[in-house]
Amino acid sequence: MTRTWQAAPSVGHPMARVEGFDKVTGRARYAGDVALPGLAYGWVVPATIPRGRVLHLDVEAALAMPGVLAVLHQENAPRLTDIGEGTLFLFQGDRVPHWGAPVALVIADTPERAREAAERMRVDYLPEPPDCVFRADHPALYEPRFVNPHNETVTEKGDIDGALAAAAVVVDAEYRTPAQHNNAMEPHSTTAVWADGRLTLRTSTQYAYAWSQSLTRLFGFAPGTVRVLSEHVGGGFGNKGNPPRPDSALAVMAATLVGRPVRVTLTRPQLWPLTGYRTPTAQRLRLGADRDGRLVAVEHLAAVQTSRLVEFTEQVTMYSRPMYAAPHLRTGHQVVALDVPTPRWMRAPGEAPGSFGLESAMDELAEACGVDPVELRLRNDTADDPTTGLPFSSRRLADCLRVGADRFGWAGRDPRPAVGRDGRWWRGTGVAGAHYPARTVPSTAHATALPSGEFVVRVAATDIGTGARTALTQLAADALEVPATVVRVLIGDSDFGPAQGAGGSTGTASWSWPVVTACRDLAHRLASGEAVPPHGLTSTFDSTDAVRARHELARYAWGAHFAEVAVDVTTGEVRVPRLTGVYAVGRVVNPLTARSQLLGGMTMGLSTALLEESIMDGRFGDYVNHNLADYHVATNPDVGELDVAVVDDPDDELNPSGVKGLGEIGIVGVPAAIANAVWHATGVRQRELPITPARAAL
Amino acid sequence: MREFAYARARSVDAAVALVADNPGARYLGGGTNLVDLMKLGVERPDLLVDVTGLPMHEVTEDGDTLHVGALVRNSDLAAHPLVRERYPVLSQAVLAGASGQLRNVATTGGNLVQRTRCGYFTDATKPCNKRMPGSGCPAIEGEHHNLAILGASDHCVATHPSDLAVALAALDARVGVQDLAGPQEIPLADFYRPVGDRPDLELTVRDGALVTGVALPPLPAGARSAYRKVRERASYAFAIGSVAAVLKVDDGRVRDVRIALGAVASHPWRARVAERALVDAPATPPAFEAAAEAELAAARPLRDNAYKVPLIRNLVVAVLSELVGDR
Numbered sequence A: 001m002t003r004t005w006q007a008a009p010s011v012g013h014p015m016a017r018v019e020g021f022d023k024v025t026g027r028a029r030y031a032g033d034v035a036l037p038g039l040a041y042g043w044v045v046p047a048t049i050p051r052g053r054v055l056h057l058d059v060e061a062a063l064a065m066p067g068v069l070a071v072l073h074q075e076n077a078p079r080l081t082d083i084g085e086g087t088l089f090l091f092q093g094d095r096v097p098h099w100g101a102p103v104a105l106v107i108a109d110t111p112e113r114a115r116e117a118a119e120r121m122r123v124d125y126l127p128e129p130p131d132c133v134f135r136a137d138h139p140a141l142y143e144p145r146f147v148n149p150h151n152e153t154v155t156e157k158g159d160i161d162g163a164l165a166a167a168a169v170v171v172d173a174e175y176r177t178p179a180q181h182n183n184a185m186e187p188h189s190t191t192a193v194w195a196d197g198r199l200t201l202r203t204s205t206q207y208a209y210a211w212s213q214s215l216t217r218l219f220g221f222a223p224g225t226v227r228v229l230s231e232h233v234g235g236g237f238g239n240k241g242n243p244p245r246p247d248s249a250l251a252v253m254a255a256t257l258v259g260r261p262v263r264v265t266l267t268r269p270q271l272w273p274l275t276g277y278r279t280p281t282a283q284r285l286r287l288g289a290d291r292d293g294r295l296v297a298v299e300h301l302a303a304v305q306t307s308r309l310v311e312f313t314e315q316v317t318m319y320s321r322p323m324y325a326a327p328h329l330r331t332g333h334q335v336v337a338l339d340v341p342t343p344r345w346m347r348a349p350g351e352a353p354g355s356f357g358l359e360s361a362m363d364e365l366a367e368a369c370g371v372d373p374v375e376l377r378l379r380n381d382t383a384d385d386p387t388t389g390l391p392f393s394s395r396r397l398a399d400c401l402r403v404g405a406d407r408f409g410w411a412g413r414d415p416r417p418a419v420g421r422d423g424r425w426w427r428g429t430g431v432a433g434a435h436y437p438a439r440t441v442p443s444t445a446h447a448t449a450l451p452s453g454e455f456v457v458r459v460a461a462t463d464i465g466t467g468a469r470t471a472l473t474q475l476a477a478d479a480l481e482v483p484a485t486v487v488r489v490l491i492g493d494s495d496f497g498p499a500q501g502a503g504g505s506t507g508t509a510s511w512s513w514p515v516v517t518a519c520r521d522l523a524h525r526l527a528s529g530e531a532v533p534p535h536g537l538t539s540t541f542d543s544t545d546a547v548r549a550r551h552e553l554a555r556y557a558w559g560a561h562f563a564e565v566a567v568d569v570t571t572g573e574v575r576v577p578r579l580t581g582v583y584a585v586g587r588v589v590n591p592l593t594a595r596s597q598l599l600g601g602m603t604m605g606l607s608t609a610l611l612e613e614s615i616m617d618g619r620f621g622d623y624v625n626h627n628l629a630d631y632h633v634a635t636n637p638d639v640g641e642l643d644v645a646v647v648d649d650p651d652d653e654l655n656p657s658g659v660k661g662l663g664e665i666g667i668v669g670v671p672a673a674i675a676n677a678v679w680h681a682t683g684v685r686q687r688e689l690p691i692t693p694a695r696a697a698l
Numbered sequence B: 001m002r003e004f005a006y007a008r009a010r011s012v013d014a015a016v017a018l019v020a021d022n023p024g025a026r027y028l029g030g031g032t033n034l035v036d037l038m039k040l041g042v043e044r045p046d047l048l049v050d051v052t053g054l055p056m057h058e059v060t061e062d063g064d065t066l067h068v069g070a071l072v073r074n075s076d077l078a079a080h081p082l083v084r085e086r087y088p089v090l091s092q093a094v095l096a097g098a099s100g101q102l103r104n105v106a107t108t109g110g111n112l113v114q115r116t117r118c119g120y121f122t123d124a125t126k127p128c129n130k131r132m133p134g135s136g137c138p139a140i141e142g143e144h145h146n147l148a149i150l151g152a153s154d155h156c157v158a159t160h161p162s163d164l165a166v167a168l169a170a171l172d173a174r175v176g177v178q179d180l181a182g183p184q185e186i187p188l189a190d191f192y193r194p195v196g197d198r199p200d201l202e203l204t205v206r207d208g209a210l211v212t213g214v215a216l217p218p219l220p221a222g223a224r225s226a227y228r229k230v231r232e233r234a235s236y237a238f239a240i241g242s243v244a245a246v247l248k249v250d251d252g253r254v255r256d257v258r259i260a261l262g263a264v265a266s267h268p269w270r271a272r273v274a275e276r277a278l279v280d281a282p283a284t285p286p287a288f289e290a291a292a293e294a295e296l297a298a299a300r301p302l303r304d305n306a307y308k309v310p311l312i313r314n315l316v317v318a319v320l321s322e323l324v325g326d327r
């Protein structure tokens, strides 16, 4: 076979998405699109009380309705293994854990018939008084054993109280962020099909391999029974992360019960109680500094909520652990279990709300010390992680701040608040730092040379719209030293073996390790004359040992955000004409898709700052604005000019491709930069999100 | 599956004959509100009578009155040259509503008759006096940050969501309707029923009356008009407060003023108290503010919507002041 060696590398080029054409022409098939003969449809019957027991379900009446094949409920559902995941332990008893939890699933021959029967089903409950409202002083708050995913609940260095008592300047403030729901465009949908003793799920997941493992254990199937396919996923933002979402388990149960393929798709309102959300947070920040703004003490404490089903504690104050130098530093968390849906991951879990606390408090400190907020952050830069003492693999926060200040035109800013009146608007500017952990997770990939001269790479990765498939194609092409046009990367299939999911900004960093290594190995074998058999020549690499052998270092991506806001003097409407984001994110594999990720993150940060809030009615235990008309996500007119730049960040201590991951850092700190700008514009501190006209009004 | 019949009306009389006095029947305009409510199980009609084929698509002049057919699409209404020239407030109000896609299909009649966006009303699993009379009003103690501050009752605190209707209220528009008794025209101000103890009854006309159009009388010579809407999101969001105003000023004094407030009551709220306070008053911000305060003295805000009181006051002052200023 001939090999076409390419002089120019593919990495670094703005290659258009390899599946872009299929997506814009509708050829790409999402989980709920796949047509199958004999497909039946499951529809969730949601609980309409927040707490209590199911006494009776009128199953007979539902079964008598046209097209209804079966009703799944606690009496006929398969018995499950308790894998510590209460949201999947469905129909195993009569307890109602929260409003909207499934109490039955109606299966019918069309979705309309399933829905009608589900909506008409009579359910009798024995309600109990619920406790659904999160409060910073809830008496049931406690310190959990760890916070997400497996981090220390509390860290403590030095003597916080002593340092604060002695500090020349102290900021002591409370900040609040609301519950938010990550609304991807594509709904959650799973189609389950049994064939030849195997169960195939086409589902909307960010974690194909992990879902196959969890569902296998949940149902007590033999290893290898469940295959999860997720070729195209229409967004996730964490809401399709691990563990599996209930649609998957329901589809498995239903297909098993009725002996034919079953699809379960959740509606937009069902997303609110069933798929996860970002917990509301209450944070207290105490900063102590000298008169020049050098921090002596940082204390960051947070309270969050979880459900009765799972202890899920968002790692809010982890943001403050590596961020700014401080000899005395304490972070901690408390959580309260309520009769509410289970919170889950949402873009930059921990860092997004935590950065609102710390980066807002830093702005208050800048004001108190009379130091420019950019300069204040530079003064508190550090070479080692202030909590663990570990050196950073790279730390480019200062570069991001300087480059950002320059691009934004920060120099010469009048630090006084409420001096920028311009006709109908108060104008102001604000800044915030940002970081996001640069993690790499063990994964496996296979690279195959075909006799045709083409290459196929297989890895159980997911592309949730980020461009991951394209980036892996570029990395594989360079490792193989061939043009990207002869490389096909297959993803979204759990049969490709263990692999990290698309979450925690770990995807490309994790998958690229085995992809690049397997491709290099294959190129080497080909170069040394190994023949390509008719079915292809394959190299496989599992990065587990290599990842574990790395030095112990603090690895992070860095960033800085600058915001200009205009606040309407009459109405309190806040507009954001301009945002600048500057990032250090290791090697940028594809500047086009990277930019889109960062723009998307900044936009979501803006949306968090001004709009997004799920409103709990504690009498029902329901987030009552559970639709996209009432839960506001930013639209085009909300978004002004977005300026994105990256600074050089070579980092050999990460992984063979030098990739840090950039899916989340774009959201971190943006709400604080905007809130700080609103203070600069109006003189009124915004310690609670979102900054609606009601809050910003003067 | 929930089945319903669909009929395409061949004439106004035929449409009225099908729907009037038939509680299970609904007119279908653009469907942007009705079809959503059907999907949510809030509306469960067994007959939809599609009126979009009826001859009510025109904007016509009759002397100095402008007639807008009930089927004129929101986008066409906003773009109509005579509307833009004579009634800027109306064009601005329509363009401030919904989204381009929705305005392209939404009709004038449907816009006036659209239902409230109260989240308990649109969720069939919740009690709601408007949807299920006698079941209670959870909004009063619950989520109501965008509900009424004026004219509400202990039975319902919903707001009417339309922007268009607020402008029509300020324009002294009349609504053309037809029922089994024949056609009639009624002032928009009398078209909506006060809430009282029957929030399920929203209109004063007979059940199943067809809206045939809207008549716009001329504005006083020299009057100016404007609409301003406040919303949480820059586009594609309902008002949390809005003001439509028509103002005529001579020698620094108010000669004619009409003010309608949106997102504050179960219907567009004509600010008659403020208007009376302004007749022959100096056209200055302090006078506007005093008038707005006088109107808002009747406000009865709930736990989470008191912000609307200063918001509306500021908005009235800003809109009237802008109308006074040179353009």
Ligand SMILES: Cc1cc2nc3c(=O)[nH]c(=O)nc-3n(C[C@H](O)[C@H](O)[C@H](O)COP(=O)(O)OP(=O)(O)OC[C@H]3O[C@@H](n4cnc5c(N)ncnc54)[C@H](O)[C@@H]3O)c2cc1C
Binding pocket: A629, B026, B027, B028, B029, B030, B031, B032, B033, B034, B035, B036, B051, B070, B096, B097, B098, B099, B102, B105, B106, B107, B108, B109, B110, B111, B112, B113, B114, B115, B161, B162, B163, B164, B209, B210, B211, B212, B236, B237, B238, B239
């Ligand atoms: C996401 C979203 C955002 C929106 N934002 C705004 C906004 O910001 N401002 C705003 O003003 N509106 C807004 N709307 C509402 C929109 O303007 C209305 O849905 C639309 O105007 C209704 O017109 P339609 O022709 O589609 O009515 P339909 O949905 O067809 O009908 C609505 C009601 O009117 C009745 N009806 C229709 N035609 C007649 C008639 N000729 N005579 C008597 N009864 C009739 C129907 O039976 C039904 O009860 C929004 C809607 C959505 C979905």
Ligand code: SF4
Binding pocket: B116, B118, B119, B120, B121, B127, B128, B129, B130, B131, B136, B137, B138, B139, B140, B147, B155, B156, B157, B158, B199
């Ligand atoms: S305010 Fe009116 S529409 Fe809303 S819940 Fe109460 S009765 Fe229903």
